Amino acid sequence: MKEKYNFELMWSKNTEKRISSVVSNIINNYKKNNSITHIHKYPIPSKEQIINILDDLFEILYPGYFTDKDLNNANIQYYLGDKISNVYERLSKEIANSFRHEHIIKNNKCELCDDSIQKGAESTLYLLDNIPKIRDLLSLDVQAAYDGDPAAKSINEIVFSYPGFFAITIHRIAHVLYEKNIPLIPRIMSEYSHSKTGIDIHPGAKIGKYFFIDHGTGVVIGETCIIGNNVKIYQGVTLGALSFPKDEKGKLLKGLQRHPIIEDNVTIYSGATILGKTVIGKNSVIGGNVWIVSSIPPNSKATLAHSEKNIIIAENKKKK
DSSP states (O other): OOOOOOHHSSOOHHHHHHHHHHHHHHHHHHHTTTTOOOOOOOOOHHHHHHHHHHHHHHHHTTTTTSSOOOTTTHHHHHHHHHHHHHHHHHHHHHHHHHHHHHHHHHSSSSSSSHHHHHHHHHHHHHHTHHHHHHHHHHHHHHHHHHHHOOOOOHHHHHHHOOHHHHHHHHHHHHHHHHTOOOSSHHHHHHHHHHHHOOEEEEETTTEEEEEESOOTEEEEEEOEEEESSOOOOOOEEEOOSSSSOOOOSBOOSSSSOSSSOOOOOOEEETTOOEEEOOOOTTTOOOTTOOOOOOOOTEEEEEESSSSSSSSSSEEEEOOO
């Protein structure tokens, strides 16, 4: 028989004093490091709520896939109406909180709370209006995955289980919100996707039609990346920045183009690193583990030389 834990020994008078001291020290640190403290009557967006909203958006985007309810032509309108209304109310609140929080940080007070509520409602309606457009893009993305992976047995398998398709779904949602300049929430969405899949796509990246990430672990796509149509990339690919320009005070300049542009019909194999304002021309193939910091013309093939490591060869492919 197990002995009972002696809580009286654990909670001695000395322990109570120590706990009280710990609380006081942490409270003082809250005041000292207030940049990572949010003790305020105005709430910030809830990460948990945003993840729950993403789950609901998946049910809207892929009806019948991620719900226990059997959907049919008789009940789909009622089901969708309820789901849309629920998302509208909750996401409007979270977006309003994000605008309010940004305003408080800049002005140390909240004079635009009503304006934040209106922005939340309008931004949510904008996203919901774009659901058909997002589905059009995703229908091409799932087809790209099916056409590009001989191991794919069905579209259903891809929707249910492919991490690359999960990541691009969340990116398509987050990018719409990013384009509306909504604070915090697009990045919360993208980092949730990153934590689930190992695929890191900044919500600002512009990605064209018929996009496929195969396997996916370790893929990084930076904020100012522009990816064309019919692009396929494998695990471990980095589309990153080569350097970070600064102003005269030494602060990073934000919003400038600093990531690669990948044109149409490009394939990038595993482990390739492409940095800076580099243009990979259309119809090119980038081999595995190459390091590219300068542009490559269309119809090219870039690989490591066999005789020397870390040397890239770019040669035009013969046209048929």
